[in-house]
Amino acid sequence: NAGVTQTPKFRILKIGQSMTLQCAQDMNHNYMYWYRQDPGMGLKLIYYSVGAGITDKGEVPNGYNVSRSTTEDFPLRLELAAPSQTSVYFCASSYPPGAPNSPLHFGNGTRLTVT
Amino acid sequence: KNQVEQSPQSLIILEGKNCTLQCNYTVSPFSNLRWYKQDTGRGPVSLTIMTFSENTKSNGRYTATLDADTKQSSLHITASQLSDSASYICVVSATTGGFKTIFGAGTRLFVKA
Numbered sequence: 001n002a003g004v005t006q007t008p009k010f011r012i013l014k015i016g017q018s019m020t021l022q023c024a025q026d027m028n029h030n031y032m033y034w035y036r037q038d039p040g041m042g043l044k045l046i047y048y049s050v051g052a053g054i055t056d057k058g059e060v061p062n063g064y065n066v067s068r069s070t071t072e073d074f075p076l077r078l079e080l081a082a083p084s085q086t087s088v089y090f091c092a093s094s095y096p097p098g099a100p101n102s103p104l105h106f107g108n109g110t111r112l113t114v115t
Numbered sequence: 116k117n118q119v120e121q122s123p124q125s126l127i128i129l130e131g132k133n134c135t136l137q138c139n140y141t142v143s144p145f146s147n148l149r150w151y152k153q154d155t156g157r158g159p160v161s162l163t164i165m166t167f168s169e170n171t172k173s174n175g176r177y178t179a180t181l182d183a184d185t186k187q188s189s190l191h192i193t194a195s196q197l198s199d200s201a202s203y204i205c206v207v208s209a210t211t212g213g214f215k216t217i218f219g220a221g222t223r224l225f226v227k228a
Contacts, residue, residue, distance in 0.1 A: 004158070035218075040220055042119065042204070042218030042219050042220045042221070043159075043204075043218040090158050097208060101164075103149060103161030103164065104151075104159070104206075106159050106160070108156065109156070109157070
């Protein structure tokens with residue numbers, strides 16, 4: 001099983017450039033999430049989705065956009081990259097959070113540097 | 116304010132020794148608490164889940180405890196192995212109208228031969 005797959009693994013962007021971080025899961029999870037992880041900090045939720053066609057903002061959505069056209073895919077778009085967006089980005093998926101066995105399943109991350 | 120604080124920030128132990136990692140939280144209303152292990156360059160992986168009524172849960176050499184009254188949890192690692200070198204993240208979920216999950220900053224564990 002592939003689980004949650006993120007691409008690319010690494011990327012360097014210049015200030016003002018745009019890019020899309022890809023995320024796909026093959027576990028038929030309805031819930032999908034994007035987090036960013038900064039040194040010495042807990043993961044912060046950027047956006048999440050409870051199913052195809054439904055997305056909502058997390059704690060730190062500014063500068064990002066998402067779409068969810070299928071159950072499997074949840075891409076994250078950076079429109080005008082800024083140095084503050086230098087981080088490691090994790091995509092995750094899960095069953096509904098209240099379900100008895102619903103841990104977050106994470107991809108292996110995308111390390112993004114904006115210079 | 117919903118917060119999850121972990122201690123120590125980092126820890127170095129010798130292979131074969133035991134260690135205990137701490138997690139204090141102020142998240143409410145409490146739903147569950149999970150411990151995740153994050154290897155370098157990888158995403159976190161769930162180790163255990165604790166609900167309000169559970170005090171202790173084991174997963175191999177990992178034993179998690181929960182004191183819901185004092186809002187504290189610990190993760191005890193027995194007979195450490197080199198492969199235990201990783202970050203251990205405490206994650207607390209609240210039962211709000213939707214859901215809210217708060218991540219601790221993690222404890223970085225180094226196991227040396």
